Amino acid sequence: MNISTRKINRQPRLGAIIRFSICAAALLFTALTWQAEAAPLQAFVSVTRGDDGSDCSADKPCKTIGHALSVVPGGGRVVIIDSGEYEPFSISRSVTVQTAPGVYAGVVAATAGGSGIFIGAASADSVTLRGLTVIGAGSGIGINLSSGGVLRVEDCVVADFNVQSARGISVTADSRLFLSGTVVKGCGTGVFIGTSSGEVKAAIENCRIEENSIGLNSATNARVTARGSLFAGNSSRGILGAPVSTIGSDLTLEGCVISGNAIGIETHVAANIRVSNSTVTNNGTGLSVLGGTILTRGNNTVENNSSNGSFSGTYTAK
Numbered sequence: 001m002n003i004s005t006r007k008i009n010r011q012p013r014l015g016a017i018i019r020f021s022i023c024a025a026a027l028l029f030t031a032l033t034w035q036a037e038a039a040p041l042q043a044f045v046s047v048t049r050g051d052d053g054s055d056c057s058a059d060k061p062c063k064t065i066g067h068a069l070s071v072v073p074g075g076g077r078v079v080i081i082d083s084g085e086y087e088p089f090s091i092s093r094s095v096t097v098q099t100a101p102g103v104y105a106g107v108v109a110a111t112a113g114g115s116g117i118f119i120g121a122a123s124a125d126s127v128t129l130r131g132l133t134v135i136g137a138g139s140g141i142g143i144n145l146s147s148g149g150v151l152r153v154e155d156c157v158v159a160d161f162n163v164q165s166a167r168g169i170s171v172t173a174d175s176r177l178f179l180s181g182t183v184v185k186g187c188g189t190g191v192f193i194g195t196s197s198g199e200v201k202a203a204i205e206n207c208r209i210e211e212n213s214i215g216l217n218s219a220t221n222a223r224v225t226a227r228g229s230l231f232a233g234n235s236s237r238g239i240l241g242a243p244v245s246t247i248g249s250d251l252t253l254e255g256c257v258i259s260g261n262a263i264g265i266e267t268h269v270a271a272n273i274r275v276s277n278s279t280v281t282n283n284g285t286g287l288s289v290l291g292g293t294i295l296t297r298g299n300n301t302v303e304n305n306s307s308n309g310s311f312s313g314t315y316t317a318k
Contacts, residue, residue, distance in 0.1 A: 041076045043068035047084035065089045065097060065107075074125070080105040080132075090118040091127055099131035107134045109161075115141045116158075121148035123174070128152040134168075136161035142187070145171045155181040164188045164213060174198020180205045187212045190234070194219025194249065204229055214240050215261065218271065222249040226256055234261045238283065241271025241292055248292070253278050258286075264305065267292035274315055275300050285309050 043056035050063035061081060062068040066089040068078040074093040080086070083104040091097070097117075099105045109116045116134035118141075119127055125148050134142040134156065142158035144167075145151045151171060158168040168187035171177045172195050179202065184190040190212035193202050204226040209215040215234040218224045220243040231238035238261035243249045248270030256278045258264040264283035267273055271292035279301045280286045286302045287294055287309030296311040 041072050043071045043076070043078050045078060045080045045086070046082035047086055048082045050082075069095060069097075088114060088116050088118070090115075090120065092121055094121070094125040094127065096128040096130065097132065098128070103131070105132050107132055109135065109137045109140055109142075111137060113139045115144040116161075117143045119143070119145045119148050119151060123147070123149045126150040126152070128154065129156055130154045131156065133157040133159075135159055136166065136168075136187070139163040139166045141166065141170045142168045142184075143170070145173055145175060145177070147173045148175050150176045150178070152178045153180070153182050154178075157183045157185075158190075159184070159186045161187040167192045168212065171195075171200050171202065173200070175200055177202040177204075179203070179207055181207065183208045183210070184215075185209075185211045189214045189217050191216045192219065193217070193222040193224055194243070195221045197221075199223060203227075208232070209238075210234065216240065217242055218249045218251040218273075220244050220247050220249060222251070224249070224251045225254070226251070227254045229256050231256065231258045231264075232260045237261060237263045237266050239265045239273070241265075241267040241273050243269050243271055246270045248272065252276070257281075259283065263288050264309075265294055266290065267294055275311070280308075281305060287311060 044058045044061040045065055045068045046061040050061040052063045052067040054060035056062040056068055056071045065086050077096045080099045085106040085108045088109055107116045140161055142161050161168055166188040168184040168190045170192045174195055190209040193200050199221045202224045207229040209231045211233045213236045215231040215238045217240045238258040241249055241251055251273045253275045258280045259282045261283045263285045264280045266288040269291045273294045276297040277299050281304045283305045285307045286305035289312050293312040295313050295315045302308050
């Protein structure tokens with residue numbers, strides 16, 4: 001084979017190499033683009049060094065949580081990276097708002113009557129609040145879910161919404177609430193759960209509901225389970241089952257302590273409360289049945305109250 005023939009035969013191979021390189025580059029670019037789009041988008045917030053005119057990156061954070069929420073898409077995350085006091089904010093779609101480790105983020109209700117955090121989202125949306133401290137100015141609501149699908153409140157503190165009609169946490173939509181590791185104190189009603197339409201399903205675990213007027217109010221259409229939580233020092237009731245109609249509510253207590261309240265547990269109308277492995281002690285009245293039922297599994301301690309009261313009946317493990 002002569003030299004000219006070898007040159008002719010090499011040209012197709014060179015073209016194939018070029019085409020392969022172009023395709024590989026295109027695939028690499030597509031993969032990188034997909035990874036960038038699939039990565040969770042975050043906005044960072046600092047009240048001390050942030051600027052709402054910035055890009056909300058970790059190096060150039062926003063100043064307010066509200067602006068950060070306008071930047072991230074549904075399913076995104078807002079991270080508070082510096083300690084300080086932040087303005088109240090509203091949430092309208094799926095999002096996580098959380099503090100970085102070791103950061104104190106105080107969401108301060110500047111005026112009475114408003115909400116520290118207001119949630120008006122769609123029924124398919126899920127909102128997570130983690131590590132926040134919500135401070136009231138008397139009346140109003142600390143964390144207020146008026147619409148939405150799921151609310152998770154983790155390791156938060158809600159305090160000082162202390163007018164009688166005020167609430168620390170209020171869930172009044174057909175939704176689900178997961179409340180864990182949270183302290184609610186110094187409020188009119190610490191936690192209010194109930195809705196006139198649909199049903200609220202709530203799980204409360206390892207929480208401290210203390211020094212409110214009413215600790216927990218399980219109201220109309222509420223289905224609540226509380227486990228490993230403390231209801232203490234509430235000036236009216238530690239736990240109240242008080243639906244406003246015969247629709248009723250249902251509450252199960254497992255491994256809880258109800259202590260130092262004016263009334264430990266009270267039911268009205270069609271509220272049904274089941275109590276297992278729990279301690280009701282040092283209250284003015286331990287158990288008060290003014291309608292509905294308070295049932296025991298037979299493994300509770302109801303002692304050393306000014307008046308112990310009595311259970312309506314028993315239920316057995318199945």
